[in-house]
Amino acid sequence: MILVVGGAGYIGSHLVKELVNIEEVIILDNLSTGFRSLVDSKAILIEGDLGDEAVLNDIFLKYPIKAVMHFAANSLVGESVQDPYKYYENNVASTITLLNTMLKHDVKNFIFSSTAATYGIPNVDIIDEEQPTNPINPYGRSKLMVEQILGDFAHAYGLHYVVLRYFNAAGAHESAEIGESHDPETHLIPIILQHLLGQREKISVFGTDYDTQDGTCIRDYIHVTDLAKAHILALQALLSGKKNTAIYNLGNGKGFSVKDVIDTCEKVTGVKPNIEYADRRPGDPARLVASAKKIYEDLGWKAAIDLDEIIESAWKWHKSQMN
Numbered sequence: 001m002i003l004v005v006g007g008a009g010y011i012g013s014h015l016v017k018e019l020v021n022i023e024e025v026i027i028l029d030n031l032s033t034g035f036r037s038l039v040d041s042k043a044i045l046i047e048g049d050l051g052d053e054a055v056l057n058d059i060f061l062k063y064p065i066k067a068v069m070h071f072a073a074n075s076l077v078g079e080s081v082q083d084p085y086k087y088y089e090n091n092v093a094s095t096i097t098l099l100n101t102m103l104k105h106d107v108k109n110f111i112f113s114s115t116a117a118t119y120g121i122p123n124v125d126i127i128d129e130e131q132p133t134n135p136i137n138p139y140g141r142s143k144l145m146v147e148q149i150l151g152d153f154a155h156a157y158g159l160h161y162v163v164l165r166y167f168n169a170a171g172a173h174e175s176a177e178i179g180e181s182h183d184p185e186t187h188l189i190p191i192i193l194q195h196l197l198g199q200r201e202k203i204s205v206f207g208t209d210y211d212t213q214d215g216t217c218i219r220d221y222i223h224v225t226d227l228a229k230a231h232i233l234a235l236q237a238l239l240s241g242k243k244n245t246a247i248y249n250l251g252n253g254k255g256f257s258v259k260d261v262i263d264t265c266e267k268v269t270g271v272k273p274n275i276e277y278a279d280r281r282p283g284d285p286a287r288l289v290a291s292a293k294k295i296y297e298d299l300g301w302k303a304a305i306d307l308d309e310i311i312e313s314a315w316k317w318h319k320s321q322m323n
């Protein structure tokens with residue numbers, strides 16, 4: 001049985017949809033940013049907080065948990081600058097409680113959702129895991145702190161872990177039963193699609209003077225189902241003993257500018273957008289593109305879904321939410 005903390009959130013729910021086909025799944029989620037409606041019916045949902053030791057103790061006593069996958073974090077860069085306590089409390093302190101309780105019950109396999117934000121402003125066009133980590137905001141720092149804690153816990157307590165540093169997660173499940181939903185929504189692709197469905201007046205492009213081909217920021221968009229598949233390979237590598245500790249980037253290895261993404265959305269949907277060119281958003285690096293070579297070499301994972309398909313899947317899901 002696998003405990004998925006944050007399994008009612010966007011990325012967690014897509015992982016659960018794949019994982020229920022091969023393992024029994026129990027979800028712990030406080031539903032602060034997740035939704036009950038995203039939870040697969042084959043999984044058990046316990047509503048509670050990952051920082052609540054009593055709830056965690058009950059779960060580890062009651063269920064034979066082999067591994068924990070941890071998706072439950074706050075993940076908005078801007079909010080983390082305004083309210084760093086929330087990020088250090090939830091993303092770091094609560095994670096320490098989770099790890100400590102796991103270890104107390106002799107559960108030693110852990111998969112952690114980390115982020116490209118740990119790299120800060122990179123000096124290279126394609127980022128591999130050897131690049132220095134210099135996060136520039138509390139969100140990125142909170143994730144890097146946990147990565148460092150995992151290293152220390154592995155050394156001292158024999159914890160086995162895989163850290164997965166996501167680039168820009170996007171898209172929806174092929175069934176269109178679940179998709180990307182945040183409140184408030186700040187991510188580019190859902191914002192564009194909501195606009196194209198008439199739910200927003202316009203799209204604001206944050207910054208047109210970056211040192212990139214068209215002046216807008218470049219990101220590496222990766223489909224959530226590709227992310228989910230990487231988690232399953234990481235889990236199998238831990239459970240089989242193939243890997244004891246590892247850190248991997250998860251990306252497509254291709255960069256798309258904000259303008260490229262808007263153009264692709266127009267092509268996929270056939271709807272013309274109303275675009276406003278606005279100032280830069282604080283904290284945005286010009287370019288974040290992954291090398292995912294290491295996980296390909298170690299576990300054979302490679303992203304399979306390209307930007308057109310990512311947007312097609314997201315469009316199908318967003319349209320289904322209109323009914």
Ligand code: UFG
Pocket residue numbers: 075077115116117139167168169186187188189191203204205206207217218219258281284285288
């Ligand atoms: N953008 C716009 N207009 C919008 C929304 C976004 O121009 O209305 C731009 C952003 O400025 C950025 C790009 O679109 O250049 C992508 O922005 P998102 O908010 O969709 O994603 P981010 O790249 O900011 O965030 C991702 C992850 C975070 C992680 C961050 C690291 O979602 O968890 O990368 O920089 F911290």
